[in-house]
Amino acid sequence: MKIAIIGLGLIGGSMAKAIKENTSHTVYGYDKNDTVEKKALLLGAIDEVLTDEILSQCDLTLIALYPQAAVDFIRKKQEIFKKSSIVLDCCGVKRIVCRQVEPIALKQGFVFIGGHPMAGLEHSGFDHAKKALFKDASMILTPTKGSIQDVEKVKDLFTAIGFTNIQIATPEEHDQMIAFTSQLAHVVSSAYIKSPAAMKHQGFSAGSYKDLTRVAKLNEDMWTELFLDNPEFLTEEIDGIARRLEEYSRAIKDRDAETLRALLKDGREKKAFIDGEIF
Amino acid sequence: MKIAIIGLGLIGGSMAKAIKENTSHTVYGYDKNDTVEKKALLLGAIDEVLTDEILSQCDLTLIALYPQAAVDFIRKKQEIFKKSSIVLDCCGVKRIVCRQVEPIALKQGFVFIGGHPMAGLEHSGFDHAKKALFKDASMILTPTKGSIQDVEKVKDLFTAIGFTNIQIATPEEHDQMIAFTSQLAHVVSSAYIKSPAAMKHQGFSAGSYKDLTRVAKLNEDMWTELFLDNPEFLTEEIDGIARRLEEYSRAIKDRDAETLRALLKDGREKKAFIDGEIF
Known part of the structure; x- marks a missing residue:
């Protein structure tokens, strides 16, 4: 798969490192801070810096931004995501994100799945990101549309990078x-x-x-x-x-x-x- | 030294095991449950079961009972403790113990030092006692009478069994x-x-x-x-x-x-x- 990661902070950076370490997927990264992008590239956490053109070819986009920024990003790029590709956010709240993004996904023909990796540190930022952050952690998914195959696809990815407990819930739960x-x-x-x-x-x-x-x-x-x-x-x-x-x-x-x-x-x-x- | 330990639960039992493991002092133990005394003896956590006669020869008595039981024990045995020997309780509150025991110690001529080993487990009883319970733990001492030499003596013992931080405070602090x-x-x-x-x-x-x-x-x-x-x-x-x-x-x-x-x-x-x- 071609995987885009939006936001290379603690979560996004760790996702990038963990995917590169444990799978053969290609990882494209974006961060608002281009020093972080360069560092991620140098360290091999991403294969390339993400562009709109590459984004339009990605099979999966992981969004590791704060909730409002995540919604804003999806709204802005809604026409660029590849049709039938999966967009998954990593925000710690789900109703506010899912509620706003789901109509956009339906309209534009991409699959949106809410996600919450239950992992963190007392530190933030790419410099603290590590490939083992998700070892034995729980991932909560709040899929409301989309097929079982799509959920299976992300489940396999998250299992491969260390999560041992994948839970399905509604955004409200x-x-x-x-x-x-x-x-x-x-x-x-x-x-x-x-x-x-x-x-x-x-x-x-x-x-x-x-x-x-x-x-x-x-x-x-x-x-x-x-x-x-x-x-x-x-x-x-x-x-x-x-x-x-x-x-x-x-x-x-x-x-x-x-x-x-x-x-x-x-x-x-x-x-x-x-x-x-x-x- | 001859050391008496009153109460062979989690704290008293661990004290016994730790003293036997790390020092050459002789340990005498008492527990209201004589099965526990036998088990402690069998496992080598104590050298002998404590009697009043032995207690009268002990240089240090460690009391690992609940606060009221500790005060009751000291009151009952006040005439038996060896003159100038040290009696130290291990209760998690200090004013209520020190306030009641200090006049008794003064009257009977033994040295009382309040103590609180900051260690514990979610389990209690001798069966969970372990010689490493106090490794890197803090011991709070609340001496109000007695000489510096007495405090040094117990400090050396507690350091020998794993405590790395000995603090002196008033019972109120x-x-x-x-x-x-x-x-x-x-x-x-x-x-x-x-x-x-x-x-x-x-x-x-x-x-x-x-x-x-x-x-x-x-x-x-x-x-x-x-x-x-x-x-x-x-x-x-x-x-x-x-x-x-x-x-x-x-x-x-x-x-x-x-x-x-x-x-x-x-x-x-x-x-x-x-x-x-x-x-």
Whole structure:
């Protein structure tokens, strides 16, 4: 296949490196920063810099931009994508992208599949991209049109570059679950680190603290856009945990050991159930 | 030295194994469950089962019980501890223990040092105890009386069994910091897992979700006691994060990108500062 990759940041750059490493597909790359394109070329992460002419021949276009930029790119290039080729975005929110892109795809005769590679780092940009980023990761696909063969085609590609878990979901299911598993984690981690006690904790640092604050180190531009593209599901999660936290606080203030123990037991059991340890 | 270890659970059992592995001290162990004592003896984690007579000859007594049980044990055996010997508890809260034990130590002529080994597992009991549990861990000591030589003596022991960071704090400083670095983490993790979305997240599981919910798998009896021994500092932390979470929720509901970005940026910068990446 001829594969175009739009945006050679952490995700796009890693896709390029992983595809070159693990498959014999030809990779064409585009980045708004031409120094990045040159670096990708020099390092062999891409075979050639992408042009509109090449794009019109590509069988698969992977778009690794922020959501609005991804939609804008597809809108701008809609007449250039090869008919029946697949266009797949890698954005962390799916409804807002799919909703806008699907009518364009239908009109122009290309196949659009929403995608979300569940992989990341606390760093961004091509310099941190690595061919093993997707090893054992999950890829969520939100295909709503297109044939099973098309989905199989991208599934094979993603499996070849390291993903071990390919999930199919609707854009809505995706956005609801991601609000809980990823977006809420970033909000909580960010809120956690801002305790006045944090500034003097050196040396007391426990493993639990490290886990709870790891993702506070985030790219605020990207996450602001992702959060504002998923406001209902995310605020439902934030308000939910804030409400639940108050239950613990209340039980402790009341010195109510029985309630506190029950709250903790419930959490332990839910965690064990979700992790598949009890049924 | 002759070392007595009271309570051969995860912490006491690991102390026993680590001391036997790394030093030539003699270890005597006591557990309320005599099957555990026999197992510890068979596995060579202790040299002998502890008796009152042996306790009266020990140079150091490590108490690895829950806080109330630790205080009760010391009160009961106060006349047996060897004069000038060191008694050190391993409880996760320090004011409530130190406050009660220090007058007893003064009266009976033994040296009491509060201790908190910052190590643990999601499992408890002797069967999970391991000699490497304290590798690269922090040990917090809260000595308020006693000589520098006594503190040096326990410091040398803890360094020999793997601790790489020995911190000295007042019991109050300890309890405030632990409320933030450890207790709050357990409360947040427990509250996090209870989202209604959690039950259907399988396959979407991101690394951030895993980190945020790891310590939800806790021993509710132990943590209920620890939380209720530190209610003011802990509820201050819980209420603080709940309040901060509302700021994010408000900004998202208002579609206020500027405020949201500033909240996230502040968290990222605080995290980087605390981790020593910016100054």
